[in-house]
Structure formats: C-alpha cells, structure tokens
Amino acid sequence: GAGVSQSPSNKVTEKGKDVELRCDPISGHTALYWYRQSLGQGLEFLIYFQGNSAPDKSGLPSDRFSAERTGGSVSTLTIQRTQQEDSAVYLCASSRGQNYGYTFGSGTRLTVV
Amino acid sequence: QKEVEQNSGPLSVPEGAIASLNCTYSDRVSQSFFWYRQYSGKSPELIMSIYSNGDKEDGRFTAQLNKASQYVSLLIRDSQPSDSATYLCAVRTNAGKSTFGDGTTLTVKP
Numbered sequence: 001g002a003g004v005s006q007s008p009s010n011k012v013t014e015k016g017k018d019v020e021l022r023c024d025p026i027s028g029h030t031a032l033y034w035y036r037q038s039l040g041q042g043l044e045f046l047i048y049f050q051g052n053s054a055p056d057k058s059g060l061p062s063d064r065f066s067a068e069r070t071g072g073s074v075s076t077l078t079i080q081r082t083q084q085e086d087s088a089v090y091l092c093a094s095s096r097g098q099n100y101g102y103t104f105g106s107g108t109r110l111t112v113v
Numbered sequence: 114q115k116e117v118e119q120n121s122g123p124l125s126v127p128e129g130a131i132a133s134l135n136c137t138y139s140d141r142v143s144q145s146f147f148w149y150r151q152y153s154g155k156s157p158e159l160i161m162s163i164y165s166n167g168d169k170e171d172g173r174f175t176a177q178l179n180k181a182s183q184y185v186s187l188l189i190r191d192s193q194p195s196d197s198a199t200y201l202c203a204v205r206t207n208a209g210k211s212t213f214g215d216g217t218t219l220t221v222k223p
Binding site: 029033035041042043045048050055057091098099100101102103104105106107 | 144145147149154156157158159162164201203205209210211212213214215216
C-alpha cells in the first residue's frame with residue numbers, strides 16, 4: 001500500500017483481556033518495527049523484524065507480549081492479560097533496509113480500563 | 114546516561130529565525146542518524162537522514178553530524194509557525210533498530 005496501515009486505530013479493553021494489534025507495512029519494505037509511546041514520553045522499542053524473523057526482541061516488556069510476521073508482510077503484536085500500564089500508543093514502522101529511515105503508521109491507541 | 118540525549122525544551126523562536134536542535138549519542142559505532150518531526154497527536158515523520166560527517170541540506174533544513182564529538186544537530190532556517198512540533202533525534206547502529214531521544218519541543222511564534 002501507499003503507507004503503513006495499522007488497525008485498530010483505537011482499542012479500549014478490560015484489564016486481563018488479550019488484544020491483537022495489526023500492522024501492514026509498505027509493500028517491499030523488508031524491515032518492520034514496533035514501538036510504543038506513552039503520553040508525553042519518548043518512543044520505546046519493542047521488536048524488530050527483518051523478513052519474517054525477529055533478530056531483536058529485546059524491547060518486549062514481558063512474556064505477555066509477542067509478535068509475529070508472516071509472508072514478509074503483515075505483522076501482529078499480541079498482548080495477553082492486559083494491564084493498565086500497557087496503555088499507550090503502539091506504533092509500527094517499516095523501512096527499505098537498515099540504512100533507511102522509518103515510515104510510521106498512524107498508531108493504535110490502547111486503553112486498558 | 115541515555116543512549117540518545119536531547120534538550121527537552123521547550124525551545125521558542127520568533128517566526129523567520131533559525132531554530133537549532135541538538136542531539137548527542139553514546140554509541141561510537143552508530144552508523145545512521147535521523148531527524149523526525151512529530152506534531153501533537155500524530156505519528157513521527159522522517160524529515161532528514163545523515164550518514165557521514167558534515168552538513169546535509171534539504172530546503173530549509175540542515176542536518177550536521179560530527180562523529181568524533183558524537184553530536185548531530187538540525188537547523189531550521191526561516192522558521193514558520195507550522196514548524197512548531199516535537200523533533201526526535203534517532204540513531205541506528207548495525208543492530209538494525211533506531212534508538213530515539215525523548216524529543217525537543219519547538220514553538221515558532223508569529
């Protein structure tokens with residue numbers, strides 16, 4: 001597609017429920033990244049995919065967080081047993097490769113109540 | 114020490130002035146450097162990338178890199194109210210991901 005597409009744009013969930021966030025990168029972009037941004041804070045790295053493999057999962061906060069990427073394209077970030085501290089904007093970005101900047105999607109605003 | 118440090122601001126400049134945004138980084142093997150602009154409530158948008166020492170100009174924007182001093186800056190000439198945003202510095206090593214600074218908030222006053 002023309003840009004990075006994320007869905008849903010907003011998600012309100014009850015504490016303890018599981019959520020899935022989806023990212024559809026720009027066609028042909030081999031690298032895909034997940035970050036999150038809490039209100040008024042900087043970008044916190046979560047995970048990075050090159051193709052379908054994830055060489056860097058170092059930013060996942062706990063084992064409640066997991067992500068996969070299939071067909072070198074769409075990625076899903078899953079948060080199990082959500083907690084209030086998971087509330088943030090989850091941003092997905094893609095790039096043509098290591099030496100290129102990111103194109104970000106518009107994000108998913110997750111609110112855990 | 115944070116990996117990427119920026120002055121949080123706010124930085125306020127009058128319309129038409131030069132805005133100067135600074136960033137330092139700690140990892141000497143960093144290879145690629147980026148500036149992103151983030152409007153309130155929006156996602157970051159890439160505005161400049163720089164890979165070698167010196168200056169790189171693109172319209173009203175100039176990025177400057179000094180690897181010996183581990184310093185990268187962004188100059189915005191003829192600042193406009195529409196430039197009011199948070200500017201994020203990002204640094205990438207060969208590991209693949211970028212590490213972001215916390216951003217500098219710029220306000221351009223008419």
